Amino acid sequence: MSNHPAPNFKNPVIRWVDSRLPVFSYVHAEYGVFPMPKNLNYFWNFGALAMVVLMVMILTGIMLAMQYTPNVDLAFNSVERIMRDVNSGWLLRYIHMNGASMFFIVVYIHIFRGMYYGSYKNPRELLWILGVVILVLMMATAFMGYVLPWGQMSFWGATVITNLFSAFPLIGESIVQWLWGGFSVDNPTLNRFFALHYLLPFIIIAVVALHVVALHVVKSNNPDGIEVRGPQDTVPFHPYFTAKDSLGLAVFLFIFAFFVFFAPNYMGHPDNYIEANPLVTPPHIVPEWYFLPYYAILRSFVDGWWIYEIFFGWWSEAKLAGVLAMFGSLIIVAVLPWLDTSKVRSCRYRPIYKWAVILFLINFIILGWVGGKPAEEPYVTIAQGATMYYFFHFLILTPLIGWIERPKPLPASISEPVLKAGSGAQFAGASAAKMEKS
Amino acid sequence: MAEATQPNSDHEEDSGRRDFLNYLAIGVGAVGAASFAWPIINSMNPSKDVLALASIEVDLSQIDVGSAIKVVWRGKPVFIRHRTEKEIEEAKAVDISTLIDPETDADRVQNADWLIIVGVCTHLGCIPMGTADGEPRGEYDGWFCPCHGSHYDSSGRIRKGPSPTNLLVPTYTFLTDSTVRIG
Ligand code: HEM
Ligand code: FES
Numbered sequence: 001m002s003n004h005p006a007p008n009f010k011n012p013v014i015r016w017v018d019s020r021l022p023v024f025s026y027v028h029a030e031y032g033v034f035p036m037p038k039n040l041n042y043f044w045n046f047g048a049l050a051m052v053v054l055m056v057m058i059l060t061g062i063m064l065a066m067q068y069t070p071n072v073d074l075a076f077n078s079v080e081r082i083m084r085d086v087n088s089g090w091l092l093r094y095i096h097m098n099g100a101s102m103f104f105i106v107v108y109i110h111i112f113r114g115m116y117y118g119s120y121k122n123p124r125e126l127l128w129i130l131g132v133v134i135l136v137l138m139m140a141t142a143f144m145g146y147v148l149p150w151g152q153m154s155f156w157g158a159t160v161i162t163n164l165f166s167a168f169p170l171i172g173e174s175i176v177q178w179l180w181g182g183f184s185v186d187n188p189t190l191n192r193f194f195a196l197h198y199l200l201p202f203i204i205i206a207v208v209a210l211h212v213v214a215l216h217v218v219k220s221n222n223p224d225g226i227e228v229r230g231p232q233d234t235v236p237f238h239p240y241f242t243a244k245d246s247l248g249l250a251v252f253l254f255i256f257a258f259f260v261f262f263a264p265n266y267m268g269h270p271d272n273y274i275e276a277n278p279l280v281t282p283p284h285i286v287p288e289w290y291f292l293p294y295y296a297i298l299r300s301f302v303d304g305w306w307i308y309e310i311f312f313g314w315w316s317e318a319k320l321a322g323v324l325a326m327f328g329s330l331i332i333v334a335v336l337p338w339l340d341t342s343k344v345r346s347c348r349y350r351p352i353y354k355w356a357v358i359l360f361l362i363n364f365i366i367l368g369w370v371g372g373k374p375a376e377e378p379y380v381t382i383a384q385g386a387t388m389y390y391f392f393h394f395l396i397l398t399p400l401i402g403w404i405e406r407p408k409p410l411p412a413s414i415s416e417p418v419l420k421a422g423s424g425a426q427f428a429g430a431s432a433a434k435m436e437k438s
Numbered sequence: 439m440a441e442a443t444q445p446n447s448d449h450e451e452d453s454g455r456r457d458f459l460n461y462l463a464i465g466v467g468a469v470g471a472a473s474f475a476w477p478i479i480n481s482m483n484p485s486k487d488v489l490a491l492a493s494i495e496v497d498l499s500q501i502d503v504g505s506a507i508k509v510v511w512r513g514k515p516v517f518i519r520h521r522t523e524k525e526i527e528e529a530k531a532v533d534i535s536t537l538i539d540p541e542t543d544a545d546r547v548q549n550a551d552w553l554i555i556v557g558v559c560t561h562l563g564c565i566p567m568g569t570a571d572g573e574p575r576g577e578y579d580g581w582f583c584p585c586h587g588s589h590y591d592s593s594g595r596i597r598k599g600p601s602p603t604n605l606l607v608p609t610y611t612f613l614t615d616s617t618v619r620i621g
Binding site: 156159160163164177178179180182183184185188192279280281283284285299302317318319375376 | 508602
């Protein structure tokens with residue numbers, strides 16, 4: 001993929017392998033000398049962090065699977081056994097539980113970074129779409145994983161979410177029974193969710209691989225959002241980004257460890273320590289925090305809401321409208337490259353859109369907050385307003401601002417601001433390390 | 439000209455036959471793949487043992503007038519209510535054109551004393567409250583779903599809230615006056 005000549009390995013074994021299967025050349029080209037824009041900031045750490053969390057999830061997950069029993073009569077107790085009797089079982093489980101939350105935090109920041117610096121634009125559209133595919137697969141994985149401990153939230157979360165498919169006319173009921181393998185969430189459901197929860201992370205790895213291959217074709221965007229003009233604008237991945245990613249990773253692991261050791265259940269729900277009971281619904285069902293914004297969108301669609309009545313009321317029930325809007329809220333992220341009409345990538349040079357993106361983030365947080373509240377006033381109205389704004393941002397604001405906004409002048413190259421700041425520095429590459437944060 | 443078209447039309451005839459063979463091969467392959475896909479997909483549908491457990495018999499003699507019980511059928515609760523005169527009257531008196539999902543009470547019961555319905559909210563599947571003594575029964579003397587606030591009446595019909603349809607009536611048969619088979 002890269003035109004760098006294969007390095008001359010000194011070790012004869014490495015040389016022997018490499019001339020038959022060029023894995024060492026590959027790593028050298030893609031992670032050794034790979035050219036990275038030298039103005040990247042710490043937001044560019046999150047892809048590597050996501051990769052690490054994925055590995056941690058798979059490792060702890062496989063260890064948990066050795067102790068876990070996917071059967072409605074045994075599942076809850078097998079998780080309690082992991083917590084009490086299995087050596088370090090509590091640690092494995094708390095890492096896996098909080099790891100899911102960490103994964104979503106990291107990926108949400110990673111996506112928001114892309115939105116702010118315009119990383120989704122030509123030529124990175126496919127890279128962006130693969131990212132959205134990963135997000136959707138992660139959601140499916142986490143949803144099914146949460147069902148496995150077979151607590152009250154596991155059971156009722158699974159019931160409410162699978163019932164969403166009953167909203168589709170005619171075939172809805174058959175789809176739901178097919179998903180369940182029965183007439184309610186029950187043993188067949190738990191078994192298939194376990195099988196799929198084991199499988200999906202490996203499919204995620206495959207999509208991540210495509211994501212990375214695509215990245216290494218189009219290369220990294222940067223905070224200025226302008227093209228790399230030549231070697232003076234880049235530094236090699238190693239040692240610059242191996243070092244920077246390691247520092248970021250250390251800070252991240254501190255935060256992760258804090259939750260695992262000091263607040264392991266902070267992001268969970270106490271009802272999930274009550275064994276599933278198909279005959280009693282907990283009074284207030286909430287999904288995991290990372291699903292709350294979408295849950296808020298789902299619940300916003302009720303009879304009488306004017307947006308619903310205008311766009312859906314005449315052809316669809318409120319339940320179906322909510323389901324479509326929820327799936328739509330993810331699909332719309334995938335088509336963002338075609339909704340944004342501006343040629344300028346980075347919000348650094350987009351004085352209006354910059355604020356739109358920040359407002360979008362605030363609105364997303366509001367959606368998450370109301371998603372966790374009971375469905376009553378004033379939360380319903382707030383959720384509806386925020387849902388409206390979510391779609392308004394993508395469908396109206398984003399194209400419109402692209403047309404009317406006058407971007408600030410772009411620097412001629414990535415090194416230009418560096419050269420200006422470090423007056424007298426003749427070789428931009430030489431001062432790259434010092435300037436990298438500017 | 440003629441010489442030029444001759445091999446050309448030959449070629450066309452040839453490619454037509456080749457296309458046909460191509461489509462045939464792809465078609466047979468597609469049918470084969472589909473007939474292999476179906477059993478795989480179908481294996482996820484409810485299995486025979488799940489279907490076999492799909493009916494139960496319930497003894498009604500222990501249920502006093504005015505009270506109700508929950509029994510488990512196909513992994514979900516069925517509500518059986520021994521209705522009072524007042525509840526029956528209320529259920530019959532409603533003008534069905536005012537209902538969200540219009541159905542007469544007579545369409546929903548075989549014996550007016552006994553209301554037998556699947557206790558799963560038709561909104562998103564919670565269990566409505568109102569079966570056990572002391573639970574809230576909503577504004578229409580039936581059931582109340584706490585999840586998103588659906589009110590059902592004494593015939594299990596949706597009267598207020600987000601549910602689109604009435605609580606489901608399962609298929610059932612009275613075996614004797616006091617036993618019923620559900621499913
Ligand atoms: C994409 C990566 C993954 C995510 C986001 C994820 C997410 C989750 C979540 C949210 C739970 C519920 C935690 C709880 O409340 O107990 C869970 C449980 C579980 N996961 Fe995963 N998981 C991932 C990968 C894996 C892998 C690769 C395996 C290997 C088989 C696995 C095996 C398990 C097992 C056995 C449980 C049940 C035990 C428990 O509840 O702690 N997971 N997962
Ligand atoms: S599930 Fe009963 S009101 Fe939503």
